[in-house]
Amino acid sequence: MADIILQNVSKDFGSFRAVDGVNLTINSGELFSFLGPSGCGKTTLLRMIAGFEIPSDGSIMLGQTEITDQAPYKREVNTIFQNYSLFPHMNLYDNVAFGLRVKKVAKAEIRDRVHEMLKLVKMEDQAQKFPNQISGGQKQRIAIARALINKPRVLLLDEPLAALDLKLRQHMLIELMNIHDAVGITFIYVTHDQSEAMSISDRLAVMNKGRIVQSGPPDDIYERPASIFSAYFIGDTNMIRGEVTAVHEDYLELNCPDGEGNYFDIDSCFQDAPEVGEHIMLSLRPEKIAISRKKPKEQDDINFVKGQIEDILYLGTHTQYIVRVGQLKFRVFSQHKRVYFDDEAPDWEEEVWLFWHDSDTWQIDFKESDILEAEELDEVSGMRRYLKRGKS
Amino acid sequence: MQPLRTKLFKGMNLTVFSLVMVFLYIPILILIIFSFNDARIVTGWQGFTLKYYKQLFQNRTIQEAFWNTMLIAGLSTLISTALGILTALGLENKRFTGRKGVLALIYTPLMMPDILMGVSLALLFNFTRVNTGMFTVLIAHITFCISYTAIVIQSRLEGFDYSLVEAAADLGARPSYIFWKIKFPLMMPGIIAAALLSFTLSIDDFIITFFTSGRGFDTLPIYVEGTIRRGTITTINSLSTLMIGFTLLLVVLTKRVRKIIISAM
Numbered sequence: 001m002a003d004i005i006l007q008n009v010s011k012d013f014g015s016f017r018a019v020d021g022v023n024l025t026i027n028s029g030e031l032f033s034f035l036g037p038s039g040c041g042k043t044t045l046l047r048m049i050a051g052f053e054i055p056s057d058g059s060i061m062l063g064q065t066e067i068t069d070q071a072p073y074k075r076e077v078n079t080i081f082q083n084y085s086l087f088p089h090m091n092l093y094d095n096v097a098f099g100l101r102v103k104k105v106a107k108a109e110i111r112d113r114v115h116e117m118l119k120l121v122k123m124e125d126q127a128q129k130f131p132n133q134i135s136g137g138q139k140q141r142i143a144i145a146r147a148l149i150n151k152p153r154v155l156l157l158d159e160p161l162a163a164l165d166l167k168l169r170q171h172m173l174i175e176l177m178n179i180h181d182a183v184g185i186t187f188i189y190v191t192h193d194q195s196e197a198m199s200i201s202d203r204l205a206v207m208n209k210g211r212i213v214q215s216g217p218p219d220d221i222y223e224r225p226a227s228i229f230s231a232y233f234i235g236d237t238n239m240i241r242g243e244v245t246a247v248h249e250d251y252l253e254l255n256c257p258d259g260e261g262n263y264f265d266i267d268s269c270f271q272d273a274p275e276v277g278e279h280i281m282l283s284l285r286p287e288k289i290a291i292s293r294k295k296p297k298e299q300d301d302i303n304f305v306k307g308q309i310e311d312i313l314y315l316g317t318h319t320q321y322i323v324r325v326g327q328l329k330f331r332v333f334s335q336h337k338r339v340y341f342d343d344e345a346p347d348w349e350e351e352v353w354l355f356w357h358d359s360d361t362w363q364i365d366f367k368e369s370d371i372l373e374a375e376e377l378d379e380v381s382g383m384r385r386y387l388k389r390g391k392s
Numbered sequence: 393m394q395p396l397r398t399k400l401f402k403g404m405n406l407t408v409f410s411l412v413m414v415f416l417y418i419p420i421l422i423l424i425i426f427s428f429n430d431a432r433i434v435t436g437w438q439g440f441t442l443k444y445y446k447q448l449f450q451n452r453t454i455q456e457a458f459w460n461t462m463l464i465a466g467l468s469t470l471i472s473t474a475l476g477i478l479t480a481l482g483l484e485n486k487r488f489t490g491r492k493g494v495l496a497l498i499y500t501p502l503m504m505p506d507i508l509m510g511v512s513l514a515l516l517f518n519f520t521r522v523n524t525g526m527f528t529v530l531i532a533h534i535t536f537c538i539s540y541t542a543i544v545i546q547s548r549l550e551g552f553d554y555s556l557v558e559a560a561a562d563l564g565a566r567p568s569y570i571f572w573k574i575k576f577p578l579m580m581p582g583i584i585a586a587a588l589l590s591f592t593l594s595i596d597d598f599i600i601t602f603f604t605s606g607r608g609f610d611t612l613p614i615y616v617e618g619t620i621r622r623g624t625i626t627t628i629n630s631l632s633t634l635m636i637g638f639t640l641l642l643v644v645l646t647k648r649v650r651k652i653i654i655s656a657m
Contacts, residue, residue: 052558072561085559089577098573099563150563 002063003028003154003186004049009058010210011044018044020210021058026154026188031180033189035197036207037233042190045207046156049188050079062153073102078147079156083163084139086131092118092142093127099150117145120182137168144179154186161196173200194234198222206230222285224271227365231283238289238330240282240361242266244274251358254282258326266303267358274363281366287333288360291321293346295353303361305330305354309346319345323354330354420636427629444630451627457615460526464601464611465594468533473587475534476541477579480549483542501539509536510603517604524606532604533597537590544589548582588646 004026011019019041026032034042047053049060051072059068067075078099086095096117100110118124121141131139140160147155160176161169177200180187191197197204198218205215206229214226225231228239242254251267252274258264274280290296295304307330311322321332332354334345346352430441448454479498483491501509513532517524556578560570598613605614612635616628 050562052561072558073564073566077562079559079562081555081559083555085553085555087556087559087574098560098565102564102569146563 001028002026002061003030004188005061006045006049007059007061009045009048009055009060011041011048011053012056017210019048019055022210022212024205024212024215026186028186029184031177031187031189031200031202033191033197033201033204034207035191035194035204035233036213038192040207041210042192042207043158046079046158046188046190049154050077050156051075076153077156078150078152078154079158080140080143080147080160082159084131084143086139086142086146088131091128091130092123092134095131095142096127096145096149098146103150113149114145117149120148120179121145136164137172140164140172141175144176148179148183152185154188157187157189159191160189161191161193169196176200198234206233208233224362225283225364226271228281228283231364236286236331236333238284238286240266240284240328242268242280242282244276244278244280247274247276252280252363254280258328260326262326264305264325266305266361267301268361268363269359270363271365272363280363282361283364284330284356284361286320286331287318287335289330289332289354289356291323291332291334291346292353292355293350296355301358302355303358307352307354309348309350309352312348321346321352323352325354423629424633424636427626427633429629432626444626445634447627448630448634453610454612454615454627454631457610457612460609461595461611461613464526464529464533465591467530468537468594469587469591472534472537472541472590473583475538476545476586476590477583479538479542480546483546484549498539498542501536502543506536506597506599507603510600513600514603524604525609528604528606529601529609529611532600533594536597536600537593540589540593541586544586545579545582548579548585552578584646584649588642592642 002025004024006022006024009019009022010017022041022045034045036042044053048055051067051070051074054069059066061067062076067077086092087098090098093114096114097110100113105113114127115124118127121144123138123141123145126134126138131142134142143160157176161172164172173196176187189197189200201218203215203217204221206213206221208229214221214230221230222234225234225237231237231239240256242256244252245255245265246253250269252270254266254268255263256266268282270280295306296302298304305325307323307325307328309321310324310329313320313322318333318335321330321334323330323332336345427444428440428442429438430443431438479494482488483494485491510532513528513535514524517528522528552575556574557570560574561567565573596613597611598617601611601614602617605611610618612631616631619625619628
C-alpha cells in the first residue's frame with residue numbers, strides 16, 4: 001500500500017528550480033531515503049511533504065488524502081529536524097508531551113505515553129533535564145520520541161545524524177533501524193551520506209539538480225547504476241569507454257582504446273541492447289578488480305588488462321591501487337587477504353595484471369554533458385583527462 | 393623580571409581603576425553617611441540621628457511625589473513594554489517595505505537630547521491645549537520608553553530559532569498556540585529586560601518630566617530638584633539613601649524574578 005505519492009512535484013524559489021517534476025511512490029512501512037549532494041532538492045522535497053513549503057506544481061498524497069496545500073499542523077506527518085529543534089524552555093518530559101498536550105489528551109494518558117516513549121529511546125531516567133543539559137545523541141533520541149508519540153503515518157528525518165560524530169552515528173543508525181522495526185511506520189530519510197543511505201534504506205532515490213536520477217533498493221543501485229551520476233555518487237567507480245564488436249545473448253564483446261593507440265578486448269553485461277559499432281560507457285567498481293603480478297589462468301568469463309602501478313594508498317581495511325593502462329587509470333581496491341595470492345603485494349611501478357568477471361562491467365547511460373558532473377565527483381585526474389579526450 | 397612597560401601599564405591600570413571607583417562611589421558614601429548626620433547643613437559630623445528619615449515619612453509632599461513616580465513608572469512600563477512587543481513582532485517580517493524607516497524612527501529618540509524631546513512635547517501639549525499633569529507625563533514617558541523596549545525586544549527576536557516554530561507546527565500546534573507556548577516564553581527574558589529598563593528610565597527622568605508635568609504634579613526627581621533649590625538638603629540625603637537601597641534590592645531581585653517568571657511559563 002502506498003503511503004506517500006508524489007506526482008510531478010516541482011518547487012521554484014524565484015528563478016531557481018529546486019525540485020523538478022518528481023514522481024515517486026513510497027510504500028507503507030518502508031524506510032525510504034533521498035540521497036544526493038547538497039542543493040540537489042532533497043530537503044526541499046522533505047519540507048514539502050512536511051508542509052513547510054508548498055509545491056509550485058504537482059500534488060502530494062498521504063494515503064488516500066491529498067495534502068499538497070494542507071497546513072503542517074494538520075498533517076499526520078512528523079519531522080526530526082537536523083538540529084533537533086528541542087524547545088529549550090521545556091524539560092525533556094514536556095518536550096515529548098508537547099504533541100499530546102496540543103491535542104488535549106487526558107493527563108494520565110499523556111504520562112503513560114511519554115514514559116513509554118522515553119523508554120523506547122532509553123531516556124526514561126532523564127525526563128526532568130533540560131535540552132541544554134544533554135548530549136547530541138540524547139537530543140536526537142528525545143527528538144525521535146517527541147515525533148513518534150503522535151503516532152504519525154510517516155516520520156520524516158532530515159539528515160538526523162549529521163551533527164553526531166562517527167561512532168555515535170553508526171550506533172544511532174542501528175537504533176533508528178530498530179525503532180523503525182518496533183513502530184512499523186514509514187520513515188523518509190534525507191542524507192548526503194551514501195553509506196548511511198545504503199545501510200539503512202529499504203529503497204532509496206538518488207537525486208541531482210532537483211530530479212530523481214535513479215531509485216531502487218541499495219544493492220540494485222550500487223551494482224547496476226543507471227547513469228554516471230549514480231555510479232559516482234554511490235561509491236567509487238572506473239569508467240571504460242569501448243566500441244561494441246559483437247553482441248551475444250547475455251554479454252557484449254568490446255574493443256577499448258587505452259588513449260595511446262593500443263586497444264584491449266573485454267566482455268561486459270549490458271542494460272539496453274547496443275549494436276555492433278556503437279560506442280558505449282561501462283562502469284566497473286574498484287573492489288571487483290583483482291590484481292596480481294602473474295597472469296592468471298585464461299578463463300572464458302574473465303577480463304584481463306595489463307597495467308603499471310602508479311600509486312598505492314594504504315587505507316587500513318584495504319589498499320587502493322591506481323593502475324595505469326596507457327592513458328587510462330584504473331582504481332583498484334584490494335583487501336588484505338593473502339590467501340588468494342601466492343606472491344607479495346605489488347609495489348610501485350610494477351607491471352601487474354588486472355582481472356575481473358565480465359558480469360562486473362555494467363553498461364551505463366551516458367551523455368556527453370554528464371562528463372562535467374562526473375569530473376566534480378571523481379578525484380582521479382587520469383579518468384578526467386581520458387573522459388575529456390574521449391569527447392573530442 | 394617583567395619588562396618595564398608591562399609594569400607601568402599595570403600600575404596605570406590600577407590607578408585609573410581606583411580613581412574611577414573613588415569618583416563614582418565616594419560621593420554616594422558621603423551622601424549615605426550624612427543622611428544620618430544631626431546637622432541642618434553639611435558642615436561636619438554632629439552626631440547620629442534618624443530624624444530626617446522620620447521627617448521623610450511624615451512629609452506628605454514627598455509621599456505624594458513617591459506614589460506619583462511609582463504610578464507613572466508602573467503604567468509607562470506596562471504600556472511601553474506591550475507596545476514594544478507589538479513593534480518588535482511587526483518588525484520581524486523582513487519583507488515589510490517600511491521596515492528600515494520604522495527602525496530609524498525608533499532609533500532616533502535614543503540619540504535625541506532629552507531637552508529636545510521635553511520641549512517638543514511641551515509645545516505639542518501647549519498647541520493642542522491639553523492640560524499638563526499626570527496624563528501628559530505618562531504620555532511623555534511612554535513615548536521615550538517605547539524606543540528602548542522595542543529595541544531590546546527586537547534584538548532578542550533577531551536571534552530567535554524559527555525552526556522551533558516549525559517543530560511546534562509539525563507537532564500539530566496552531567499558530568496561536570505556538571505563539572503563547574513557544575515564542576512568547578522564549579521572548580520573556582527580552583521582555584523582562586525591556587520592562588526593567590523602562591521602569592528605571594521612568595523613575596529617574598527629570599528633564600522630560602520637568603517640561604511636561606506643569607504645576608501640581610511632582611515626581612520624585614522634580615521634588616528633589618525643587619527642594620535643593622530651596623536649600624534644604626537633609627531629607628534629600630535620606631531619600632536618596634532609600635532610593636539607593638531600593639535600586640540595590642532591584643538588582644539582586646532581577647535575576648531571581650527572571651528565573652521565577654521563566655520557569656512559571
